[in-house]
Amino acid sequence: MSVLVTSTERLQRLLALVPYVMSRKSVGLAETAAAFGVSERELVDDLNLLWCVELRAPDPYCPIDLSYEGGEIVVSQAESMGRPLRLAVDEASALLVALRMLAEVPGLEDRSALSRLIAKLEAAAGEAASASAQVAVQVDIPDEGAEEYAAQIRSALSAGRRLHLRYYVPGRDEATERDVDPMRLHIVEGRPYLEAWCLRAEGMRLFRLDRVLSLEVLDVPSAPPDEAQPVDVDQGLFRPSPDDVPVVLELSAAGRWVAEYYPCESVADLEDGRLRVVLRTPDTGWVRRLALRLGEDGRVISPPSLVADIRETATAALANYVVLSAVHAVCLRKLCPPWTPCRLWPRRTSPCG
Amino acid sequence: MSKRKTERLLGLVVCLLSTRRYLTAEQIRDAVPGYPEQDDLFKRMFERDKEDLRELGVPLETGVNHPFDDDPGYRIRQQAYELPELRLEADEAAVLGLAARVWRRAELAGAAAGALLKLRAAGIDAAALDGADEHSLVPQGIEPRLGTPEPAFGPLWEAVRDRRPVTFSYRAAGRSDPQQRELEPWGVVNRHGRWYVAGWDRGRNATRVFRLGRIAGPVKFCGPPGRVTVPDGADVRELVRDWDSAPAQEHTALLRVRNGAGVGLRRHAVSVQADDTAEGWDLVTTRFGDLGWFADYAASFGPDALVLDPPDLREAVIRRLKGVLA
Numbered sequence: 001m002s003v004l005v006t007s008t009e010r011l012q013r014l015l016a017l018v019p020y021v022m023s024r025k026s027v028g029l030a031e032t033a034a035a036f037g038v039s040e041r042e043l044v045d046d047l048n049l050l051w052c053v054e055l056r057a058p059d060p061y062c063p064i065d066l067s068y069e070g071g072e073i074v075v076s077q078a079e080s081m082g083r084p085l086r087l088a089v090d091e092a093s094a095l096l097v098a099l100r101m102l103a104e105v106p107g108l109e110d111r112s113a114l115s116r117l118i119a120k121l122e123a124a125a126g127e128a129a130s131a132s133a134q135v136a137v138q139v140d141i142p143d144e145g146a147e148e149y150a151a152q153i154r155s156a157l158s159a160g161r162r163l164h165l166r167y168y169v170p171g172r173d174e175a176t177e178r179d180v181d182p183m184r185l186h187i188v189e190g191r192p193y194l195e196a197w198c199l200r201a202e203g204m205r206l207f208r209l210d211r212v213l214s215l216e217v218l219d220v221p222s223a224p225p226d227e228a229q230p231v232d233v234d235q236g237l238f239r240p241s242p243d244d245v246p247v248v249l250e251l252s253a254a255g256r257w258v259a260e261y262y263p264c265e266s267v268a269d270l271e272d273g274r275l276r277v278v279l280r281t282p283d284t285g286w287v288r289r290l291a292l293r294l295g296e297d298g299r300v301i302s303p304p305s306l307v308a309d310i311r312e313t314a315t316a317a318l319a320n321y322v323v324l325s326a327v328h329a330v331c332l333r334k335l336c337p338p339w340t341p342c343r344l345w346p347r348r349t350s351p352c353g
Numbered sequence: 354m355s356k357r358k359t360e361r362l363l364g365l366v367v368c369l370l371s372t373r374r375y376l377t378a379e380q381i382r383d384a385v386p387g388y389p390e391q392d393d394l395f396k397r398m399f400e401r402d403k404e405d406l407r408e409l410g411v412p413l414e415t416g417v418n419h420p421f422d423d424d425p426g427y428r429i430r431q432q433a434y435e436l437p438e439l440r441l442e443a444d445e446a447a448v449l450g451l452a453a454r455v456w457r458r459a460e461l462a463g464a465a466a467g468a469l470l471k472l473r474a475a476g477i478d479a480a481a482l483d484g485a486d487e488h489s490l491v492p493q494g495i496e497p498r499l500g501t502p503e504p505a506f507g508p509l510w511e512a513v514r515d516r517r518p519v520t521f522s523y524r525a526a527g528r529s530d531p532q533q534r535e536l537e538p539w540g541v542v543n544r545h546g547r548w549y550v551a552g553w554d555r556g557r558n559a560t561r562v563f564r565l566g567r568i569a570g571p572v573k574f575c576g577p578p579g580r581v582t583v584p585d586g587a588d589v590r591e592l593v594r595d596w597d598s599a600p601a602q603e604h605t606a607l608l609r610v611r612n613g614a615g616v617g618l619r620r621h622a623v624s625v626q627a628d629d630t631a632e633g634w635d636l637v638t639t640r641f642g643d644l645g646w647f648a649d650y651a652a653s654f655g656p657d658a659l660v661l662d663p664p665d666l667r668e669a670v671i672r673r674l675k676g677v678l679a
Contacts, residue, residue, distance in 0.1 A: 007358040008405050012467065014363055016474035023476030035473055049360060055368050057384040063367050080370040083435035084474035088410035089514055090461060091468035098455035098465065098499065102448070105497055113444040124439045128410075131514045134540035134583070136590045137499060168616060173654065175616045187497035189546020213620070253529040260547075260566050273529025293653035295676030314677040316656035321671050324659060 013038070014046055018064065018081045026074045047073065092125035093132035101137040105187055138190060146192060146209040152217055153194055156182050162220040163196070166213040171286030175213055180205070181222040183230060195231055197224035204231050244280035247287050248301040251275045255297035258290070276301075288313060361387035365402055366411060370434060375416050375426025403427075441477050449477075451497075460501035460510065501548065503565035506541070508572040509550050513538045515578040518555070522569045531569045536561070537581040540589030544597055551592040552581070560587075562596035600642035606651075607662040610637045614657035617650075636661075648673060 013036060020035065021027055033043040050064050065077040087095075099118050103111060122129045156163050167176050180196035183204070187193070192209040246265070251258055253273035264277040281287060284306050291300050291310045300307050364385040369376065378399055382388045388395050406413055412433040415425050441449065453469050456462040501507075505521065512519045519538060524531040537553040547564060554561035610618055610625075612633050619625055621639060628634040637658075641647035648669035651660050660667040 007355055007362060008409055010359045011362045011366075012409060013470070014359070015366065016470045018474075019476075020474040023474070036470070049356070049363070053360065053364055053367055054386060055364060055371075055384045056386060057380065063371065079367060080431050080434075081367060084471040085410060085434060086412075086436045087468055087471060088464070090464035091410075091471070093514070094456055094461035094465035095449070095452050095468050097461070098452035098497075099448070101455060101499065102452060102497060113442070113448045117441065117445040117448050120439060120441065120445070124437045126437075134513045134589065135510070135542070136540065137543040138545075138590065138594075168620065170617055173614065173616050173657075189498075189500065190543060191546060254527040256524075257526065260564075273524070289653040289655070292655050292677060293649040293673065295649070295652065295673035296679055297676070311678060313655040314674045317652070317659075318671065318674045318678075320656055320659045321667070321674075324661070 010046075012085075014050055015081065016084050017046055018050065018066075018075055018078045019084045021066070021073045021075045022078060022082050026072045029068055029071045029073060032073060044068065087121075087125045087128050089128045089131045092121065092128040093135060095121060096125075096129060096132040097135045097137060100132075101187070104138065105192070146212075149194075149209050149212050149215050150185060150192055152215055153182055153185055156217045156222070157185070159217075160222050162218045162222045164216040164218055165207065166215075167207055168211040168213055170211070171283060171289070173289070176200075179218070179220075180207070181224040181228070183224060183228065197228040204228055206231060241280075241282065244282045245284055245303060245306075247279045247281060247284065247303070247306065249277050249279065249287075249291075250299045250301055251277065251294070252297045255294050258294070258298060284309075292317070357387055361385060362402055362405060366406065366429065369413070369427055369429040370431060372428050374418050375414075375428050377422075377424045377426045379424070381427065436471055436475055439472070439475055439477070441472075443478070446478055455497050455499050457498065459499055460506050499543065500546070503548050503568070505550075505565045505568040505572050506548055508574075509538060509541055509565065512572070512574060512581075513541055513550075516581040516583075517574045517578050518576040518580055519572050520575045521572045523563055524567050524569055526567070534561075534563070535575060536563070539581070539583045539587050539592075541565075542589050542593040544593050549593045549596070551589040551596075560592060562593050599646075602640035602642045604641050604644070604647075604663070604666075606639055606641055606647065606660060606666055608637045608639065608651065609634045609659040609661055610654075611635075611657040615654050618654065618658060634659075641666075644669060 017032075017036065020032065029040050029043060033040045036043065038046070047066060047068055051062070051066055053064050054060060054062050063077070063079040064075070064081070066073065066075040068074075096118065099114060099121070103114050103118070153163070155161075161182075163180050163182055165176075165178050165180055167178065168174070169176055178198055178200040180194075180198050182194060182196045184195040185192065186195055186206070188206075194207040194209060194212075196205060196207065197203075198205040249258065250270070251274060256273070256275055259267050259275055259277050262279055265280050266278045268276045270276055279287070284303075287300065287306060288310050291298060292314060300310055364387065365381065368381065368384050376384070378396075381399070382395055388398060403413060412429060414428050414430060414433070416428070417425060449469075449472070453465040456465045509519065511517070518535065520533060520535045522531040523534045533556075535555040536550070537555065538550050539552040540550070542549045542551065547566060549562055549564055551560070551562045553559075605623070608615075608618060609628055609631060612635060615637065618637055618639060619635075622637045623640060624638045626636050628636045644666055648660075648666055651658055651666070652670045652673040660670050
């Protein structure tokens with residue numbers, strides 16, 4: 001028997017077991033054990049314990065009578081234990097919060113089952129339902145486009161069709177084109193994702209719906225290979241591989257958000273609220289872009305090749321502005337007659353400066 | 354786990370459920386096997402048992418049968434104990450199964466599983482709940498998930514549920530030192546996949562929103578249950594939305610963007626046109642809300658994007674780039 005189960009947890013199971021059997025007249029041992037997530041031996045122990053319950057006063061009697069002959073459980077007497085205990089606040093909240101979140105999921109065609117169920121559960125839970133109003137989950141629907149994409153993906157899923165995606169990869173600032181075989185539509189961390197076998201990458205990929213630039217349902221059957229196994233999103237969306245490059249970053253207090261947004265292998269506090277974090281990534285391109293946006297609030301310490309790459313990029317970017325200001329200086333002197341639309345600064349009509 | 358304790362608690366529930374009259378502790382000791390003879394030991398054990406049952410959600414009532422009775426008695430009213438009659442259609446049961454899976458591995462996963470157990474016990478078809486029903490009406494392939502990686506979620510949910518004030522140490526965005534805050538929590542909200550708590554900040558004497566991931570160290574209760582009153586009309590969703598949302602995009606920027614690059618800038622552009630003054634570049638006009646945020650974003654494109662206008666935005670980008678080289 002599992003040692004992790006406390007007395008109250010087992011009591012909870014026992015209180016549910018009696019009405020479970022009674023509401024079904026008779027039910028098999030194996031089926032019941034599976035429903036309660038216990039072994040048949042544990043279930044028989046539970047049944048024996050229930051059968052042995054005895055009250056001594058005023059007259060001794062056994063309130064529960066049951067049998068499990070031939071593997072079929074029958075409860076012939078259960079006093080007032082015939083119904084399950086009402087839902088606790090946590091239980092009612094867990095279900096209602098999840099249901100209200102489902103109601104926000106894009107691409108659900110039939111919301112009537114959801115609203116009927118929410119109403120029934122609220123009624124059954126009574127007061128226990130009230131706390132659930134204090135927990136809310138918002139599902140991001142980035143724009144109308146995502147709702148439409150979700151509907152298209154759903155129809156591709158049910159018709160078993162391949163999809164063509166134009167998809168934005170922000171880390172590389174690239175619009176990519178690819179054919180994918182859709183597997184599931186996820187809501188992870190409040191955002192809709194398409195999980196699909198990508199024919200270009202030859203691997204399972206998660207696509208954020210708000211980064212889909214365009215989507216087309218192809219007249220080709222979806223045929224993911226056997227190796228296309230669902231991604232376990234419960235383990236987190238980003239799972240670095242040991243082959244990935246470790247990047248060491250130092251962040252000022254204003255740059256601490258980086259540690260909140262990106263999964264870090266390690267985070268160490270330095271003085272003045274500064275942080276030193278280690279990230280692992282197969283592609284350092286996005287770290288370069290991150291370093292450019294952080295300016296003095298973040299500094300890449302290693303690897304040295306990335307440090308050099310970032311300096312080079314920043315220098316090239318600044319050089320553009322030097323050229324611009326040189327042109328600007330020329331412009332100030334000669335090119336722009338006062339109070340006319342400027343050729344270099346098309347939106348301005350006032351003199352440069 | 355103690356089998357004897359389970360037996361005793363079960364006996365106690367059955368005994369109190371089957372009585373209409375209030376039973377005194379003495380009468381309960383006589384009826385339910387497993388309580389010790391010694392008075393002080395019995396008292397302590399009985400107190401713990403009552404607490405355990407209340408924690409499980411068993412509605413234990415205290416009262417007297419006659420106004421002249423000295424000792425209080427106990428009973429469980431059947432009507433308060435029982436889950437009311439509940440019938441679900443096949444499609445509703447399937448949606449319920451989906452809802453219970455939302456919390457898998459997260460804070461309220463145990464509570465969701467406990468709820469399903471009770472609903473199964475009420476006769477609802479277990480196969481439909483598990484999603485094993487072939488005729489399930491739940492859209493195939495939809496798997497919503499909710500995570501609670503923030504350790505502060507558990508205690509803050511309890512505080513919201515039981516209406517208890519809390520204190521915690523909080524590091525506000527960009528601040529180097531965490532500060533101690535005292536909060537009357539009104540609700541927790543998940544937005545963009547992150548958890549927030551909104552309520553009345555006693556130190557600031559104002560409504561405040563906190564991001565759970567920025568709470569450093571433990572969340573401690575600093576008052577008894579029921580001490581927090583959520584004001585009528587307080588909408589925690591709205592509070593968090595206001596706190597978190599980006600400012601209106603009321604400014605316009607003009608950038609020079611290299612051909613084929615700056616996809617992110619072009620995606621949300623108001624207009625893109627070839628720049629006749631610079632070969633190989635486009636003029637991209639776009640809207641932005643917060644100058645600092647947009648300067649960061651524009652800088653991230655490096656030499657592929659150049660802010661022409663407004664000048665303060667251009668200067669901010671140049672500052673970022675110089676910061677990289679500093």
